[in-house]
Amino acid sequence: MTVDVNSSPAGSAAASDSHDTAQAWAVGQPSRWWHGIWSLPEVRWAVIATTFFAVGGICHLAGAPAWLWWGLYLTCYAAGGWEPGLAGLRALRDKTLDVDLLMVAAAIGAASIGQVFDGALLIVIFATSGALEAVATKRTEDSVRGLLDLTPERATRLRLTEQPKGAEGSREAYGNAVEEQVDAASLRVGDVILVRPGERIGADGQVVVGASAVDQASITGESIPVDKRPGDEVFAGTSNGTGALRVRVNRPAAETVIARIVAMVEEASATKARTQLFIEKVEQRYSVAMVAATVALFALPLLWGVALQDSLLRAMTFMIVASPCAVVLATMPPLLAAIATAGRHGVLVKSAVVMEQLGTVDRIAFDKTGTLTEGRPHLTGVRVLPGGHLTEERLLALAATAEQYSEHPLGAAVVRAARDAGLPLGTLADFTSEPGRGVRARVDGLTVEVSSPAHPTSAGVRSDDSAVRTVATELQDAGHTAVVVRVNDVPVGVLALADRMRPGAPEAVTHLTELTGTAPVLLTGDNARAANRLAGQVGITDVRADLLPADKVAAVHELQGDGTRIGLVGDGVNDAPALATAHTGIAMGRAGADLALDTADAVVTRDELAGIPAVIALARRARRLVAANLVIAAAFIAVLVAWDLLGDLPLPLGVAGHEGSTVIVGLNGLRLLRGAAWQRALRVGAQRS
Missing domain, CATH: 3.40.1110.10 (Calcium-transporting ATPase, cytoplasmic domain N)
Known part of the structure; x- marks a missing residue:
């Protein structure tokens, strides 16, 4: 209701331009996205390795000459293994044993005893994992850089002419002002800028002349544009309505709210150390012990006069049966199967690490606008x-x-x-x-x-x-x-x-309370009256309103201060720093800002709130299957290692036992691929886990 009829044609033209731009974006975006992803060396090598592995597998099954599929598998080794192998060798110089290097060594060991397919499969798994991590990192970095585009590069600065005494700040003071187009980054505190209808505001400041409705959802998350009059504060990057505003700058470009959002996201991403799967932490210690035992098992018998070939065969058998390959495959299938099942039902979980993190969430924090409401x-x-x-x-x-x-x-x-x-x-x-x-x-x-x-x-x-x-x-x-x-x-x-309110919001809040044992909290930039009204409807009692992005980050730090693992659900640019800070960030996909989608660890692609308790329940079940698989894998390894050390384990039998354990744990984890797994998660999400 703040529309100037004279500006309607311009608004229509702008809308038309926006529509055309959106269409062009939709057409060109896939190619630009693929070009950006293909620029990553990790992706290129992973694709090459996977291609040679697939072709080698086809030739192998088709009965082609052994030299052909062996050559293809070995090319897969080279394409997917050279980079982690080189990184591992560099790590050795720093007296650090890299798990990826051990995986490459295990793959080479598998090839040395004729199990080249198993080694190639291991190489492909690790190459693909590294590529996905590189893609996620690039997307987040690109979105952070793109966030700065919200602030216009140029602004209209008003240079005031001589004015009557006592007219400072009045409408008359700007009647004969000279307009200058300047870089927004060059604006200084005290400058006055003109913001025309439909433009983005170029700096944080205070309105001195004019009235308009400003859409500041990117900063505060408010769903309705806020009326601005002289004396009101406005933020860089927010969208002016149909009134003209003259704004006095009160912060330099580097200290605007939008710039601080960028800084907070980058800081949170940098300080939030790369989270490891639990098994990765175990593997690092286990792998060191395995390497030491293999070397000892090869060297010590030589001192006692055992033949070189016999000592090497026993050591190689030990390395195969004690290899952490089985442990890795015991861990990944349940998590990857859970990721696939969640994805089919509208929840995109970005990695196995995230799936494991979701299973440990203790409490959920919700944003309001666009998350619990339609926006x-x-x-x-x-x-x-x-x-x-x-x-x-x-x-x-x-x-x-x-x-x-x-x-x-x-x-x-x-x-x-x-x-x-x-x-x-x-x-x-x-x-x-x-x-x-x-x-x-x-x-x-x-x-x-x-x-x-x-x-x-x-x-x-x-x-x-x-x-x-x-x-x-x-x-x-x-x-x-x-x-x-x-x-x-x-x-x-x-x-x-x-x-x-979104359909199913009260039920989702109830289910999450029962699942985690703690009621969710509402963190919103909206006003307290609107926040309390919604909280009463959905059943939330802990409400924190009028929060700017930095305030949300502080609230997450406070909630996590006692060791509680917070899962934050949001959708806007203003939620991105808190999404990066939380133990696990979950974004609403359909209307979510690009930065929120890329910063979050998981995305609810269908905007169905019921998916949040369901994916947490599914993640918890995946963790239980991982634990069961580790017990199975450890039992096989213990028996085979004991046989090799205390008896005489034939190499073919050791390989068969090793592969058998891998198949068993793999099939056990793949149970989560069934459609019934999601339905069970929905039921568990509706009752205490």
Whole structure:
């Protein structure tokens, strides 16, 4: 309702340009995405290794000559193993035993005894894992850099001419100002900039002249544009509505809120050390012990006069049966199967590490707008004032007709509600709008005004009507936005609008409380009234409102201060620092900002909140299967190692036992691929785990 009719053509043109840009993006994005991913050497080598492995496997099964598929497998070894092997050798110089180097050594050992397929499979698994990690890192870095694009590169600075004494800060002080196009980064504290309708604001500052509605969802997460008047603060990177603003800069470019968001995401990503799977931590110690034992098993018998070939064969058999390959494969299949199952049902989990982390979450923290709510306003009530002599349907129809040309989200919500109700709209004429106030038009011969309770569009209209004030205050206290409808300058009704709760939100909150044993917390940049209203609807009692991005990060640190592992669910740019800081970050996918999607560890692609307790339950089951597989793998290794050390284990039998344990644990983990696994997770998510 802050639309200037004169700016509507420009707004339409901008919308058209945006649509064309979106179409071009949709066409060009896949190729740009693939080009960006292909630029990573880890991805190129992983693709090459996987290709040679696949072709070698086909030739092997097809009965091709052994030299052919052996050559293809060995090429796979070289393509996928040279980089981790080289990195491992460099690590050895720092007296660190790299697990990837041991995997390469185990693969070479497998090839030396004829098990070249097993070694190639191990190489492909590790190469693919490294490529996925590189892709995730690049996407996050690109999104952080792209976040800076929210702030325009250029700004219109006003150079004030000589002005009458005492006119500082007044509208007259800017009447003859000279406009200068400058780099936004060069703006200094005290500069005054002009922000035209539809532009992004170039700096943090304070409004000195003008009124408009500013969409600051990227900073605060508020779903409804906020009316700004002289004295109000605005943020760089937020979108101005249809009024012109003159803003005095109060922070340099490097200290704006949007710049601090970038810094916080980068800092959190850097300080949040690369999380390892539990088994990786065990492997590092186990692998050192295995290498030492293999060397001892080869060298000591030689001192006792054992033949070189016999000593080498026993040591090689020991290395194969004691190899951590079986342990790795005992761990990865359940986690990868859980990732695949979650992905089929609308939850993208980015890595096995994340899946393991999800299984350890102790408490969930929710953002409000776009997470527990849909992120756009809806009409929630129509109140006819005493003496209005109108039905609710007629009141809504008149308001919707007056709002037809409005580009404000509240006006669009009113029009959408009337159309959904099947109400016919009247004839519109003489439409006018005033930023920060509302719209006024002739509808079927009546003068209809739809405006803010405190700021009617006409100077002759009273804003202190007691009936209007009473109803508006009641609605606002309940967390709604109130809009007054006047006919012929007489208030006849009040419309209530609010962001709408997502379907299934209360059930998701209940299930998460039962699953984790702790009630979720609400962290939002929205105002306290709206936050408390939603919290009451979904069943959350711990509410923290009016939070800027840095405040959300501080809240996450506080919640995790006692060792609690927080899973944060959000969707906006303002959530990204907290998503990076939390133990596990989960983003809502459909309307989520690019930075939030790339920073998060998991993405709910269908925006179904029921998927959050389900994926946590699935992750916990995957962890239980990993534990069971480790017991199985350890039992096989213990028996085979004891046989080799205390008896005479034939090499073929050792290989068979090693491969048998791998098959058993692999099949056990793949149980999570069944559709029933997700249905079971949904049921577990609805009751205490």
